[in-house]
Amino acid sequence: MSDLPLMQENKGNIVLFYPNIPEDVIPEVVETLHGRWIGQGPRVDQFEREFAAKFTPGWKTVAVNAGTSALHLSYLAAGIRPGDEVITPVFTCTATNIPLLHCGAKPVFADIDPETMNISAKHVRELISEKTRAIVCVDYGGCLCPMEELRSIADEYHIPVIEDAAQSLGGFYKGRPVGTLADYTAFSFQAIKHITTADGGMISLQGTETERKLKRLRWFGIDRYAKQNGIWKNDITEVGFKYQMTDVAAAMGLASLKTFDSKMELRQKLLAIYKDSLEKVPGIQVVGADFIGHGHAAWLCTVLVENREGLQNKLREHGVESNQVHFRNDRYTIFGGRVKNCPNMDAVEEKYLILPLHTHLTTGDVYRICNIIQQGW
Ligand SMILES: Cc1ncc(COP(=O)(O)O)c(C=O)c1O
Incomplete structure (x- = not known):
């Protein structure tokens, strides 16, 4: 295949991608920029709540600075450690698999289903070994993975499923919304996704303890809420990251939910x-x-x-x-x-x-x- 340069937008050309920036985004961002919080503040909390209410009712949500960070934190929450094998699609954005390398895990590539180009559940089963620690699936192009089959393999081997839903916000599998199907689901708000915050991501999961842990990990390992309330013991016991979402990004996300x-x-x-x-x-x-x-x-x-x-x-x-x-x-x-x-x-x-x-x-x-x-x- 020839390597063609990016197409220009002029002359009636139809380009492959274009960001979705609804009109409401601009005033919401401007208002945020005039306020006290432009980094992680109340709009991030509000975006987490409104996102969950709209897409993943009853599930916890943790907002981060990218879908890649959402995947990395999901992998850590799933207990993926150095030396573990993780079964994951051979065909996906590299962002699905690079964080596995950061965890020191070995991606074990599963073939695609020819109809959907999603991971083949049949091949996943064949690839399970004693070292398999988790299954990762990606809803390629917005088409949902065979979640029932993957869930049953995972349950049989007592391992978690992490769903990369960067491309499938608003999708459904047998009537159930994406974000409520796997142990951990990672969403992306990168420039050309359904909703964009320029860059951003969200994890949906269950369990207050895990939610708290991920909220600490996105901020160096510090419990920000305890810190702001003056009850933080001023110690860090987990090595965290700087993965938090900003209020400017959350303002874009909140306004985009409306349309x-x-x-x-x-x-x-x-x-x-x-x-x-x-x-x-x-x-x-x-x-x-x-x-x-x-x-x-x-x-x-x-x-x-x-x-x-x-x-x-x-x-x-x-x-x-x-x-x-x-x-x-x-x-x-x-x-x-x-x-x-x-x-x-x-x-x-x-x-x-x-x-x-x-x-x-x-x-x-x-x-x-x-x-x-x-x-x-
Ligand atoms: C399938 C898939 N996974 C992960 C990502 C990474 O998301 P982000 O760019 O928000 O880090 C993307 C898109 O960028 C993606 O398409």
Whole structure:
């Protein structure tokens, strides 16, 4: 595949991603900047409460500075330690797996399910060993993982499931919302996610003790609430991080919650147009198509396509940007080299392509893209 430069926004071009910044974000941020708290303050607490009320009722939430930090803290909360093996998808953003290396754990890569490009539960079961400490799954593109199957394997071996829901905010699995399905769920509010705080993340979990621990770990290991109330013993007993969310970021998150539903509706509509328009086009298949409209969080439109480079070039000629976005993680030296037991990944490696899907697109834009594809490449 040719390495194409970023497409410019001008001349009616359709770019792959665009941040979702609702109008309400600007006054909320300005008000925050005029106040006493711009770092971690009351807006972070409020964002945690409102996020939980909207997406993960009854679950604890801990806001952090990135989805990657949410994953790192989730891995620590799950008890992942040096030398542990963790079964994790071979195909994902590297941010899923890099924090495992920070924990000193060994990522054991599981193959994909060819229909969704999510982790294959069947392969997870085959990979379980005495050293397996946890299972990590990623809702690729917004399509929910086979949580029931993963849960039953995890329960059988008494290990936790950590769900990377960076791409699936607002998704559902068999009627249950993402964030209430795994032991720990990590969300991302990075620039191009459903909701953005420029950078930010959230963990949803159960248990007040774990919640308190994660809130300490995001702030050096200090209990900030005890400190602010003057009851802190002035000792640090856990090595923490500087992973807290700021009030400026939380202001963006709070304002974005208000328009989440309408933005999600648009994303769903756009993805459904791709699905319906490309269904009968030879040589192309929309990934996870059966889940679209059934709990899919509509973050990416991924297609499997014959002659990927041909389609990418044709789209480019018509001012439409497309890309691979993520690559199989075993191509990166840090993860120890290419694995030989992921045939489904091998089969689609040269075929997958991501098409534009964001809240600056209109239905007309997506029909235009589908029309170009329908003409062949
Ligand atoms: C699947 C996945 N996991 C983790 C992350 C990391 O999130 P962040 O960029 O907020 O650290 C991202 C996106 O950036 C992602 O797409």
